[in-house]
Amino acid sequence: MAEPVTVSVDAGAKGKAISRDLxxxxxxxxxxxxxxxxxxEMVQNRSFEYQATEQPNWGPMSFWEVVQRGEAKVMLMVDAADPLHANNPKYAVLKVDAVGEGAGIANAGFGGMALTGGEAYDVSLFAMHLHNGNRWGKTANDGDAFPLIVRFESADGENLGEAQLEAPMPKRTWKRLSATIMARRTEKAARLLVLATQPGGVAVDVVSVFPQKxxxxxxxxxxxxxxxxxxxxxxxxxxxxxxxxxxxxxxxxxxxxxxxxxxxxxxxxxxxxxxxxxxxxxxxxxxxxxxxxxxxxxxxxxxxxxxxxxxxxxxxxxxxxxxxxxxxxxxxxxxxxxxxxxxxxxxxxxxxxxxxxxxxxxxxxxxxxxxxxxxxxxxxxxxxxxxxxxxxxxxxxxxxxxxxxxxxxxxxxxxxxxxxxxxxxxxxxxxxxxxxxxxxxxxxxxxxxxxxxxxxxxxxxxxxxxxxxxxxxxxxxxxxxxxxxxxxxxxxxxxxxxxxxxxxxxxxxxxxxxxVFPTVNYWVQQLFSVNSGDVWLEPVVSGGGAANAVGVDGKVGAVEWEKCGFAVSVVRDSASGDVIVKIVNAGAEARSVQVELKGVSARGLSREAVKTVLTGDPAAVNDAKTPRAVVPVTGKTAVVAAGGGDAEIAEAVAGYSLTVWRIPGKK
The missing domain is CATH 3.20.20.80 (Glycosidases)
Structure with missing residues (x-):
């Protein structure tokens, strides 16, 4: 173990006002x-506005595919003649000549839609019924608006829940249609289908899926x-x-x-x-x-x-x-x-x-x-x-x-x-x-x-x-x-x-x-954020050897920091009265650290501190394979009376570690 280090701080000092919003x-x-x-949003390219300037192989129908099952016959195009809004000019048009066993379009979202069994999902879209001489010509049912089916399916075609949307207005007008689907089981890579229920023409835009939660x-x-x-x-x-x-x-x-x-x-x-x-x-x-x-x-x-x-x-x-x-x-x-x-x-x-x-x-x-x-x-x-x-x-x-x-x-x-x-x-x-x-x-x-x-x-x-x-x-x-x-x-x-x-x-x-995978960097940011203060208390750091005596007293240069990587910060939170000591030991060796707290009685500090330690292999990474390689561990540390109203914490600080002691106080 490297030579001991002493950190002395006057917990009752006025200190320097700092930002609590760091x-x-x-x-x-x-x-x-x-x-x-x-x-x-779970639908990708919900408004048919993707373009090749984003990716060379992208276009308005990217991430959509035509569904034609059994004897179904569907023609699909992108149009901009009657947009929902000038900021949203493109939309999809389906001309269904035969429904068969399934006629429409499908979207798998951003690499598959992740559904949770028993959870509710809000599905909506804007639809416009095309009738009586639309630009693709009449079909037998052009004069009648027809309802649409929205359905979640697994990759192998299992129905994971569906709902029927009401029919669009029987005139060339956009209408928002919506329904709620309860997922029948959990599925990591589902897709959404929008299906016709009879032959005819319909335009759709802003096809959307949101979890209710x-x-x-x-x-x-x-x-x-x-x-x-x-x-x-x-x-x-x-x-x-x-x-x-x-x-x-x-x-x-x-x-x-x-x-x-x-x-x-x-x-x-x-x-x-x-x-x-x-x-x-x-x-x-x-x-x-x-x-x-x-x-x-x-x-x-x-x-x-x-x-x-x-x-x-x-x-x-x-x-x-x-x-x-x-x-x-x-x-x-x-x-x-x-x-x-x-x-x-x-x-x-x-x-x-x-x-x-x-x-x-x-x-x-x-x-x-x-x-x-x-x-x-x-x-x-x-x-x-x-x-x-x-x-x-x-x-x-x-x-x-x-x-x-x-x-x-x-x-x-x-x-x-x-x-x-x-x-x-x-x-x-x-x-x-x-x-x-x-x-x-x-x-x-x-x-x-x-x-x-x-x-x-x-x-x-x-x-x-x-x-x-x-x-x-x-x-x-x-x-x-x-x-x-x-x-x-x-x-x-x-x-x-x-x-x-x-x-x-x-x-x-x-x-x-x-x-979701919080990185080791995340935990450092969180420990400083949740342990912030609005008053900085100057610590005096001593020991550690002549070459490695580092601290925050203005006497240490860059060379020593590179050799040792030992850093200290002490702050007080005026709202709670808590005093928070943070020690970073970026070196490989553990260190015996004595934190001397002066003025403890004046501040009414507790005799027990909450201690949080983040330590591990310096090469460790929190990723999909090892998501918890390095995470904070919280416990308790005794704040021992040292006479004269002072107290101290004496503990070993691990190599490659961030240690935070939070000592409860009074305002």
């Missing part, structure tokens, strides 16, 4: 995080198990909807929030920057609602009037700015977002929020403008227009700028220059680097000027999902806690990755259609 989450629709992931039972809601794992992080804020997704693949692909609210059939679907499809079913209303449901502050990010500098589109390669003639309207769009979130029901956009079912304001406090943009004159001009308009009308909003995609370099420096010139309240730093960088840079923010803009560390992660990566991130988090007066917000990124459909690794949570 640990949040960053959600971007990458890795099928939304459609096929958190968004609970969504997160919090919300309509158009979220997948319950995946949303719950996110909620269990206890994030203090949620950044959405991206990421590079925000400024998009060209100006026409920028994420425009107004296209994502209202009835789902009226939302504008589009190509996802990450080369798949976004239905916008998970839109701004749903994001705000999810934040409220999990007690997290919303932190939306809007484009700064420019598209992604890495975009490849018809106008060429690189950053493009909205024409200045359009910027006035775009600035108003940003102001309208604030009104949508916070405005009274008597306001134009507050009324739209109320119409969606939420008359109370969402309490928006943060707004990000731009994401990892090249800091060019084109960007600067447009960013300043947005900033000045927001500050003139909404001084209560903390507007967050961007300083590029790296922790240093030309864009980083130029972004900070703009922040200094404008006096921005906060800027958004991003970096993905090796774990060794995090161990060597835990003091990055120690010397940041407290009079300048605060920092939101919006995207950060070491490059890997091994436990060694997570320990480096834990050590870095001790530095973020110490500096949470200047870094009030931080979010690991990306949040979600669907197994078999990832465009980026690593991610915080992996999932399939039926399972």
């Amino acid at each position: 640990v949040g989450i960053f959600f971007e629709d990458i890795n099928y995080a939304a459609d096929g992931g958190l968004y609970a 969504t997160f919090r039972g919300r309509k158009n809601g979220l997948r319950a198990d995946l949303a719950q794992v996110i909620a269990d992080l206890k994030p203090k804020f949620v950044r959405f909807p991206g990421g590079c997704l925000v400024h998009g693949n060209g100006l026409s692909n920028m994420y425009r929030w107004k296209d994502t609210i209202g009835p789902v059939e009226e939302r504008r679907e589009q190509e996802n920057l990450w080369r798949y499809h976004q239905t916008a079913g998970l839109g701004y209303f749903e994001y705000f609602q999810f934040c409220e449901d999990i007690g997290a502050a919303p932190l939306p990010v809007v484009p700064a009037g420019v598209c992604c500098q890495n975009a490849a589109h018809s106008q060429g390669l690189g950053q493009k700015g909205l024409p200045m003639a359009l910027m006035g309207a775009y600035v108003q769009e940003v102001l309208d977002l604030i009104e949508y979130a916070n405005g009274p029901v008597t306001s134009v956009w507050g009324a739209k929020r109320a119409a969606a079912g939420h008359p109370e304001p969402f309490g928006l406090r943060y707004l990000g403008v731009g994401n990892e943009d090249r800091i060019t004159p084109v960007f600067k001009e447009r960013f300043e227009m947005i900033y000045k308009a927001v500050k003139a009308k909404h001084r209560e909003i903390v507007l967050i700028g961007t300083v590029g995609p790296f922790h240093e370099g030309e864009d980083f420096e130029a972004g900070w220059k703009i922040a200094d010139e404008l006096g921005l309240a906060m800027v958004d730093e991003h970096y993905y680097v090796a774990p060794e960088w995090f161990l060597a840079n835990t003091r990055r923010y120690d010397a940041y000027d407290r009079k300048k803009s605060k920092v939101y560390l919006g995207e950060w992660a070491s490059r890997g999902n091994k436990f060694a990566n997570a320990l480096a991130e834990a050590a870095y988090l001790t530095g973020l806690e110490r500096n949470a007066d200047v870094v009030p917000l931080a979010s690991y990124a990306p949040l979600l990755g669907k197994i078999g459909n990832t465009q980026w690794n690593p991610n915080l949570i992996y999932f399939s259609n039926t399972e």
Whole structure:
């Protein structure tokens, strides 16, 4: 065992005020995080809007197939002559000449629809009866609308539950039809069939399947198990909807929030920057609602009037700015977002929020403008227009700028220059680097000027999902806690990755259609989130040998951190009075640690602490094969009286570990 270490802290000290909102989450629709992931819709390409610009072999009928059983005869096409809505132009048309033993279309969702036996599923679609001389010509029953059958089937054709929908109106008008199907048994890879009951013509659009058991039972809601794992992080804020997704693949692909609210059939679907499809079913209303449901502050990010500098589109390669003639309207769009979130029901956009079912304001406090943009004159001009308009009308909003995609370099420096010139309240730093960088840079923010803009560390992660990566991130988090007066917000990124459909690794949570796999990195984030405080107490660390005496007293450099990887953070939660000690031992050897707590009697601290330990093989990964390779283990530790109103905890800290002691106190 390595030489003992002593951590001494005055539990009764005033300490330094820090942000209690340090640990949040960053959600971007990458890795099928939304459609096929958190968004609970089970039909893929429900509105027949897929296109070859997303994937070369995709089109409006992708993931659909014609069903013709027995003597059935079906003709299928895609039309756009009478769309349900201008934002949703395409739909499928079925001309059924003979029903046979089954005539219609089928969809297997995102790699199969996972059904749970005994659970209810809401099935709906929009239908339009084609009659009396439709463009394919008359059939014998053209004048009569006919009901449709919706059915779940297994891969081998077993009927897993069905329902009959009423007939569409007997005229060329769209009508929403719905039913509930109870799954007869559990099936991991079912599919949905939409079947005709007699010959004739019918158009269908927005074919949808949702489990009734969504997160919090919300309509158009979220997948319950995946949303719950996110909620269990206890994030203090949620950044959405991206990421590079925000400024998009060209100006026409920028994420425009107004296209994502209202009835789902009226939302504008589009190509996802990450080369798949976004239905916008998970839109701004749903994001705000999810934040409220999990007690997290919303932190939306809007484009700064420019598209992604890495975009490849018809106008060429690189950053493009909205024409200045359009910027006035775009600035108003940003102001309208604030009104949508916070405005009274008597306001134009507050009324739209109320119409969606939420008359109370969402309490928006943060707004990000731009994401990892090249800091060019084109960007600067447009960013300043947005900033000045927001500050003139909404001084209560903390507007967050961007300083590029790296922790240093030309864009980083130029972004900070703009922040200094404008006096921005906060800027958004991003970096993905090796774990060794995090161990060597835990003091990055120690010397940041407290009079300048605060920092939101919006995207950060070491490059890997091994436990060694997570320990480096834990050590870095001790530095973020110490500096949470200047870094009030931080979010690991990306949040979600669907197994078999990832465009980026690593991610915080992996999932399939039926399972969720929190990574070892997830548990580090959760332990810091649920054990946050609003006062930092300075620990004095001693021992461990002359070469490896490391701590957080400002006397230790990068070389010692790399050798030892031993980090300490102590915070107090004013609401509960609890004192929380976190120790990261990223080295291989166990250490005998004595935590000396001064001023215990004054604070009324308990004589028993809750101890949580995360430890294991540094190469361990929580994946489908070993989902619980490294998980937290919680127990109790005695807080022993040491005389003079002081106390101590004396225990061995395992090699490769994060240990958290939470000592209950009084307010």
